[in-house]
Amino acid sequence: MNSTLQRVWRRRLIGLRSLLVLCLALALLVLQQIARAPASLEPLLWLAALLLPNLIALASLNTRRQQRLLALELTLDVVIFVGLLQQLGGAGNPLSFYLLVPLLLGALTLGRGAALWLLVVTLGGYLLATLWHSAPPAHSTLHALTRELSHTHGLGMGVVFVALALLLTALGQVIQSLARQQQRQHDRLLELAGRRERLYQVAATLAHQAHELNTPLSSLVMLADNAAREPGLPQSTRDDLAQIEALARRVAARLRNVDADSLPERPAYRTLMERVRDHLRHLHPTLALSVSGPEGQCFNDGAAWFRVLANLGYNAIDAGAERLDVRLAALPGGGWLLQVSDDGPDHPERRAEEGLGVGLALVESTLAALGATLTLRFERQWSQARIEWSEHDA
Structure with missing residues (x-):
């Protein structure tokens, strides 16, 4: 003790x-x-x-x-x-x-x-x-x-006293041993919790850095592609731009496709959201992600949809969100609506000016390739991204 x-x-x-x-x-x-x-x-x-x-x-x-x-x-x-x-x-x-x-x-x-x-x-x-x-x-x-007292009575008292003394000594040592064992288990649990917390912090740092690196790399890809289309550029400059674009695409693909590689080509809504949930848990272990909508609905190009939802999740976490709500619903005139809402309270004015933080252009360009449109709404308590696409693009 x-x-x-x-x-x-x-x-x-x-x-x-x-x-x-x-x-x-x-x-x-x-x-x-x-x-x-x-x-x-x-x-x-x-x-x-x-x-x-x-x-x-x-x-x-x-x-x-x-x-x-x-x-x-x-x-x-x-x-x-x-x-x-x-x-x-x-x-x-x-x-x-x-x-x-x-x-x-x-x-x-x-x-x-x-x-x-x-x-x-x-x-x-x-x-x-x-x-x-x-x-x-x-x-x-x-x-x-x-x-x-009589000799027999004194002997009986002595036997009882010795038995109680032995019993209390053994009982006290057993209780003390159990208390030490419980303390060791408590210390071990605290140590494991500390290690897990440190691992979460490392994972969050790495995920955040990967997200921050992915954005300028993708921007570099778009800039290189736009520059290569300019008329009158020398061939050597075009070759350099093509090399820059290829390298940027390779690095960006490695950063964002780690969790999307094993997704099927047309994943179900439930499968896609489970993969997104597992991915975001490494960045924010306590993030509450709620999902609603038809679980069997399939999405074309699962890797692209994963990147869109992951980027929206990154931005929500960067804004200090504790809850992320994803809802899928059919539109009355045909087509689908995917609504992603978060309660991130961090600087709503900045988010309204910059969009959902960095990476908005990447999300919009990916959705444009999927035939979907993005609409943003910012309120004091919630930020909302509404993604709509037609039935044949689903």
């Missing part, structure tokens, strides 16, 4: 000893007053001696060797209380079972060696108080509690 918990136990022992001494002292004084017997100082002195471990505890609460000091205090508790029992009639006094209290505290807080040592001291002190004790006068106030 760590030093903090042992420090707590030592503070509780201070209060327990003080309360015990106060109660016993008051009980002795009341009995002496009732019986009008002469006051005896020896029991009171032994009671005062029970406060000695308190002085040690108060002087060493902030030291590092808490376990050794706690073992010393509990040992002194047992030894001093055995001396008190010797004055009060020995082990026949019902107060002798108080010796089980420091024994149990030691079993719950100390190591196996210290707990066994305390068990030996407790049993030895109980045996000593049984064989050697002072019998009070026949007409004293303590005689009713400390009178000599």
